Amino acid sequence: MHINIPTEFVSWFRSVTPYINTFRGKVFVIGFNGEMITDAKFVHFIHDINLLASLGVRLVLVHGARPQIQLRLDESQLKTQTVMDIRVTDPAALQCVKESVGRIHHEIAALLSMGLPNSPMANAAIKVSSGNFVIACPYGVIHGVDLLHTGKVRKINVQAITSNLEQGSVVLISPLGYSPTGEIFNLTMENVATETAIALRAEKLIFLWDTLTQHTSPAEEKMPLPREMTVEETKSLLGEKKIATQLSEEVQLFLQCAIKACEMPVARVHLINRHTDGAILQELFTHHGIGTMISKETLQAIRKARIDDVGGILKLIEPLEAEGILVRRGRELLEIEIDRFIVLEHDGIILGCAALYPFSEENSGELACLAIHRDYRNFGHGNRLLKYIEAQAASQGIHTLFVLTTHAMHWFIEHGFSVTTPADLPKAKQNFYNYQRRSKVLIKHL
Numbered sequence: 001m002h003i004n005i006p007t008e009f010v011s012w013f014r015s016v017t018p019y020i021n022t023f024r025g026k027v028f029v030i031g032f033n034g035e036m037i038t039d040a041k042f043v044h045f046i047h048d049i050n051l052l053a054s055l056g057v058r059l060v061l062v063h064g065a066r067p068q069i070q071l072r073l074d075e076s077q078l079k080t081q082t083v084m085d086i087r088v089t090d091p092a093a094l095q096c097v098k099e100s101v102g103r104i105h106h107e108i109a110a111l112l113s114m115g116l117p118n119s120p121m122a123n124a125a126i127k128v129s130s131g132n133f134v135i136a137c138p139y140g141v142i143h144g145v146d147l148l149h150t151g152k153v154r155k156i157n158v159q160a161i162t163s164n165l166e167q168g169s170v171v172l173i174s175p176l177g178y179s180p181t182g183e184i185f186n187l188t189m190e191n192v193a194t195e196t197a198i199a200l201r202a203e204k205l206i207f208l209w210d211t212l213t214q215h216t217s218p219a220e221e222k223m224p225l226p227r228e229m230t231v232e233e234t235k236s237l238l239g240e241k242k243i244a245t246q247l248s249e250e251v252q253l254f255l256q257c258a259i260k261a262c263e264m265p266v267a268r269v270h271l272i273n274r275h276t277d278g279a280i281l282q283e284l285f286t287h288h289g290i291g292t293m294i295s296k297e298t299l300q301a302i303r304k305a306r307i308d309d310v311g312g313i314l315k316l317i318e319p320l321e322a323e324g325i326l327v328r329r330g331r332e333l334l335e336i337e338i339d340r341f342i343v344l345e346h347d348g349i350i351l352g353c354a355a356l357y358p359f360s361e362e363n364s365g366e367l368a369c370l371a372i373h374r375d376y377r378n379f380g381h382g383n384r385l386l387k388y389i390e391a392q393a394a395s396q397g398i399h400t401l402f403v404l405t406t407h408a409m410h411w412f413i414e415h416g417f418s419v420t421t422p423a424d425l426p427k428a429k430q431n432f433y434n435y436q437r438r439s440k441v442l443i444k445h446l
């Protein structure tokens with residue numbers, strides 16, 4: 001029987017290989033709140049966790065339990081005091097916390113243990129480890145009120161978690177912590193997830209958010225956060241009242257956790273909308289992602305090209321060469337001329353390139369092979385590469401920059417170039433001018 005495998009499937013599968021290679025053996029800490037657990041779609045999230053685990057990602061799941069605790073308190077007709085939005089956990093409330101957290105914890109472990117045939121969990125056999133991984137201490141007294149069994153993370157038992165991860169277990173952590181005095185403390189999922197990620201020096205800390213604003217339903221939510229932010233950008237966003245008030249308290253808290261984690265050794269923090277099916281896979285296995293990623297430094301840089309960029313540059317320019325937009329260059333020529341090139345790199349992927357060829361006798365230079373990946377145009381990247389080339393040219397004593405183009409004449413005119421004739425080109429270039437291509441010649445005095 002002949003099976004016709006769609007080519008998109010094959011190319012899509014191949015395109016995720018670099019992510020699989022990068023993620024294998026890395027530690028991801030994933031924090032999600034109690035609302036998510038009661039959602040019918042939670043099982044899809046478990047399927048995605050199974051997939052990540054099967055790819056060799058070392059997973060630590062930290063769950064919350066706020067709505068379940070509230071429900072249990074209501075059932076017991078217990079009222080709790082809050083100080084600055086922090087719940088005081090007295091002994092009666094602690095009983096409700098233990099019951100709710102214990103129940104959820106077992107429910108998640110049960111879902112992770114599924115292995116039904118004809119389901120994504122078939123043959124999964126995930127091992128789930130839990131334990132006294134979180135050492136806690138009392139939150140203390142705020143405005144004269146003792147928060148009793150409300151606590152905060154004091155220490156994470158890194159060795160115990162790591163040895164479970166090394167044995168191939170998914171580590172499941174609840175928002176309960178234990179003190180050396182034998183007490184139990186009610187913690188927040190955010191606190192536990194952040195401190196765990198920091199202590200484990202995790203590659204990623206991932207938070208799944210529920211809502212952005214209190215005023216709209218999740219389906220109507222717009223994502224006012226950019227796709228990527230540095231720690232500094234995150235701090236200034238939180239400092240801008242107008243923007244910060246559009247964000248739910250939950251997201252503001254996640255952003256504060258992200259700042260802390262990225263200032264410590266956690267490489268990246270991701271905020272993902274839990275309502276999107278497969279959100280975690282889309283965020284992790286596509287270059288654009290679907291949520292917001294926070295990192296210490298920007299992931300984008302313009303720099304001089306290196307020999308190992310040749311593959312990335314070719315991938316970028318070959319479709320443009322095929323369309324006749326750029327002059328064809330072979331791999332060999334590119335390797336020889338790589339020192340002339342600059343690249344715009346984003347998270348290890350080449351999104352743009354340009355080259356500068358000096359003609360020292362005339363104090364002029366050619367800007368060539370300026371190209372931005374189709375999906376990333378109109379973000380000002382072309383302009384940035386041009387500015388970089390202009391600065392490079394000026395530092396080499398080049399007074400005039402020229403460019404030959406068949407498709408982007410107006411773009412260059414809008415960037416200070418003016419149309420001229422091939423006769424104005426440096427002599428060496430004139431000899432190679434291809435009259436059949438009929439490229440427009442544009443020139444700019446620096």
Ligand SMILES: CC(C)(COP(=O)(O)OP(=O)(O)OC[C@H]1O[C@@H](n2cnc3c(N)ncnc32)[C@H](O)[C@@H]1OP(=O)(O)O)[C@@H](O)C(=O)NCCC(=O)NCCS
Pocket residue numbers: 320325367368369370371372373376377378379380381382383384403404405406407408409410411
């Ligand atoms: C030309 C090119 C480098 C621009 O890159 P970019 O990152 O999209 O450019 P910017 O974001 O800095 O500028 C975007 C603006 O230029 C305009 N623009 C983009 N391509 C244009 C073109 N070919 N002609 C005229 N204007 C163009 C956009 O409409 C946008 O205008 P707006 O700001 O008014 O909305 C990119 O379109 C490209 O790679 N083209 C194919 C290769 C090419 O022709 N190279 C030049 C020969 S070396």
